[in-house]
Amino acid sequence: MALQIFAIVLALGLLMFLAYRGYPVIIIAPAVTLLAVLLSGGHLLPSYTEVFMTNAATYVKNFFPIFLLGAIFGKVMEMSGAAASIAHTIVKGLGSKRAILSVVLACAILTYGGVSLFVVAFAVYPFAAAIFKEADIPKRLIPGAIALGAFTFTMDALPGTPQIQNIIPTNYFGTDTYAAPLVGIIGSIIVLAGGLLWLEHRRRQAIRKQEGYGTGHINEPELDTKAKLPNFWLAILPLIVVIVFNFVFSRTGLSARGWYNAETLKKVFNIPDVSTLVSSWSLIAALTLGILTAMFLSFKRVKVKLASSLTLAASGALLAIFNTASEVGFGNVVKTLPGFSAIQHHVFNASSNPLVSEAVSVNVLSGITGSASGGLSIALEVMSKQYLQTAHALGISPELLHRIASMASGGMDTLPHNGAVITLLAITGLTHRQSYKDIFAITILKTATVFLIAIGSSFFV
Template structure:
């Protein structure tokens, strides 16, 4: 009983510290120690094995996925500093008009994240333009958070097949699937997330206008002119080239296999056997091409790339330490009881699986952390129940992107910090598009998978 209470105390403390802006690396270590002590776990072994070097250890995860984090951060830095990301957003402004500010933000963020730009970079890249557009359209700033969260943190991160996000890569290392696994479910789920999310944002925009609620900047906001934003940027077509290269490089081996081309090719065999390394290579390749294409990067290519690699350290450490905390939790009796209860709940396997990953992601406040824990501790149980690996891959990734975005989620806290808003001001909109909408989309897809 003490162990279970200690486990709950550790989880509650992690959430409490995250909500108060405590560094997640520090918080994860402290909360892991609480769980170790209250569960009577061998301190040294738990700290240096379960937390750091075990199957769910922080350093084990960091070593396994370092190249992907670094490649994504480098690509994000190159796309940001070259103003290619801004160019894509401005092209949407020209096509749709500034009055479609929310649509522009969602589509721009979606294009960038599906092309491999990491979420934190996307927020920084589109925020100045978002402020300008929302001011012109007199749309409340809280809806900017909702639009960015929908575009950068939902359908392109977990649902659409082929995305090089860490969430889409993690299951491949356990299931032997590829990044396009469960494509039909992903396309349906992604369409539902986008559609319901936009319906909600547009409804809120109209309600705000009817209630006289308009745009109010934060004291620290600098709202640039569109001419200022547009300076020194490549054409929109040129800006899209690196994004297309990332997806094209990832897709090429699969298309070659489907068309019966390149049989026996060492490159195709290598790509299919390297679910982490191949997307990393795609991102690096696109970064090099971008450095050649864009003058802003061509003037300082090595500096931009090295700064991008540095950008990967904190997101990687934050994710890794949450997973290290999960490694400690996974070795407690309480967690094993949860695993057994989920597997033997009597619910249909797909529904039970969705509930299990949702709870784990919600507890950790991290979809990637929840995925790694689930894949290491529960995936085999559900495969043994007869779930198709491709369906398991897509549904568990989609489900991980729901309750992970509760108020203590690190990405949510970072976005609110960047935008200068509080949970009270903006979380309702963020929560609707990143928790409620993905949960609905996932349940619909679970239902379809059970029928078909």
Template sequence: MVMLGMIGLLAGLALLIWLALRDVNIIFAAVLCALVVIVTNGLPFAESLMQTFTIGELGAFTFAGRFFLLFAAGAVFGKIMGDSHAATSIAMALVRRLGAHRALWITVLACALLTYGGVVVFVVIFAMYPLGLRLLKEADIPKRLFCGALALGAGTFTLTALPGTPSIHNVIPTLKLGTDLFAGPLLGLFGGALMLAMGMAYLERERVKAQAAGEGFEPGPRDIIPDFATIEQDVPHWALAILPLALVIATILAPRLADMAGAGEGSAIIAFANSQPVLWPSIALILASLVAIALFPAVRRAPLQTMGLGTQDAIMPLMATAAVIGFGGVVAQTQGFAAFTDLVVGSALPPELSMFAAASTVSGITGSSSGGLQIFMATLADPYLAQGVSPEELHRLVAMASGGFDSLPHCGAVIAMLTITQLTHKQAYKEVGVVTVIVPVVATLATIVLAMLT
């Protein structure tokens, strides 16, 4: 029975990856694979499907309920920044400053600014794509490198490493550990800088190699390339465009600064902010959305409809992530997962390295950094805290570790990005894999070494 359970567990994981790679709806795939694991491991059928998968500690609806407001607030903010052309304005300011020939730098920096300011990854990709096509044509750079730049700027250091980001990856550890969004700031800054430096060095090296080989820009069959005059129509000034992003970060940062200055003592608002790691960044995003509506005429005409569409945009990413976590919740009930937990936690490796291995493996299995992080925090955080790892260090290192092997080919975000850019895994996954798997893994290991030495 134990052997059958292990085979079923591996079969469920393999099936999830196979279905994701074939663009099968991830919610359906997660339910189907959970059924495979339940049946082959002899888990209580009704309880596992109706309790563990849905409303257990790692249940899909438990996760969705806990993080709905943050997903919705991020999607609304992203919708407003996109429809108001504020995101385009920031990118165009970088074009004027750096020149169109630095298309990869512009893409990475613009995506990083937007995601660090709270705009969700999918919105960033949609907002950047038309401008990116124009830049690629001007600089004659292959689209596969644009994919790598999108992935580096929108899906690496701003999501898991940089302190203060309102991303779900930075929020999940706070609920378990009692930390805030600025946990492990020096480790995060070091790891984030390393990811950016290594990722850009790789992309620039590949750009030079492509140029030497005579490889240039080739548009996809459905690509419409606008000219810069068209892109700049109805675009707000970049200084106004960046204000909502700055407001998000300032609002999130305010409680920590008040505490450091001693001004937060006895303040009900500061106490509330520090006790609400999900609600407070959501409030920051909502506040910034209202300010953006007031600033930008393009969204002022029908603000409620824009916010409604933004909320709708949050549903599918939220439910897709939740379904994968529900699958992970079922996996966590199996003897195979218990054996894996005992093996990793009881290994002779230093705790920082073994927790890196654990978080990386779980994120790789689920193809989701937020899913892997949620499962790790629910099932593995306590043993590492008991071994003396500080909550702030655990927060930052595990968040960074979750952002490596999550981007294997079955990752939903990777599949969505390739679909939007009209490229295949064969054409572009090499660049995406280097900047979202190899670079974050190396940077996280270097950050772990720094943490062990300090």
């Protein structure tokens, strides 16, 4: 049994190490999976074609429309200048005295409106650099401010956020994106307040040391102040459309739950319970309306590079979903291996409280894989049925399981090998040595908040 446990641990370690070194997950995930199967004395080809590929394909089938539409929406918001307009208005409106807060809020509004994290970083950075320079705040604090606004509470805690980390749990717990709204809002307030206090503490430290914005930086943006950006209220309209219609199609009389006859869905499409698809259908419809709204408002700007931009969006969506699907395939193969039962026993029994146990497993796997969606998907593929069963026995709502799982995915995922962290530092022209300390502090804060919420929620169920 020791060798079989070692096989799984080795495969996970290699996945983390090779991903950190920049090797493509879509290739290394099946490779380390087959290594684990080989060392466990399993069957290589059946494990690959019938377990790995089958589950990876199922994941693509379930979530590709959201990945694709999210990428297109972000790209259209970028091309139209809407994302830049929103960032510019918020940053300039709050002014240099509130430079950190303005950057955080700009990122938060864009992320909660459905714009992808990477587009947010690209859109906000030029304005963040300009206002930090005006306020003479060290440039090295910009990644921390962007990470707080885009990588934390608006990604997975605020109810209704259309980011994928809030969609994945709906398929496992039969919930929607507004699951456990009070818990999500409380967690968001703690993370936002704590993150702002940390960044303000770091700003005051820099003032005492008489450290200004700094010189000799690379990737300094050339902000075109003469560029005509769309009106703020028109720019923000597509975000409002996504947020409003996602709610309407999820939780009102126009819910996607009633769009089709239940008997037809069951007989013709083999959908026994439509509740598992309501969140996906709602978001697909809302993002589609958001894209159409953004294109209608700025068609002259968008049409110039529409074909090439759609190609880039599609390529990015394909790479993102196949990377995550490969990690899901890995998780499904691992749970068939003999050594997994022992590992599962230790993880599941990390706490008698399923919320705490879930937070541990999702956090650890997200940290190992360097991916919030990847770690979340692996954990729920493997453990969701046990968590749901235990939760039912203890009277814990599936909505709480959803919110804790979603928030936990955005905890330790931002370790140094995380792709979003590496991309953010590349965009800003900074290094891990210069700026990762602030990202890590926010990571620790988010992780601690998840466990605080998980333990606190247990007293009210």
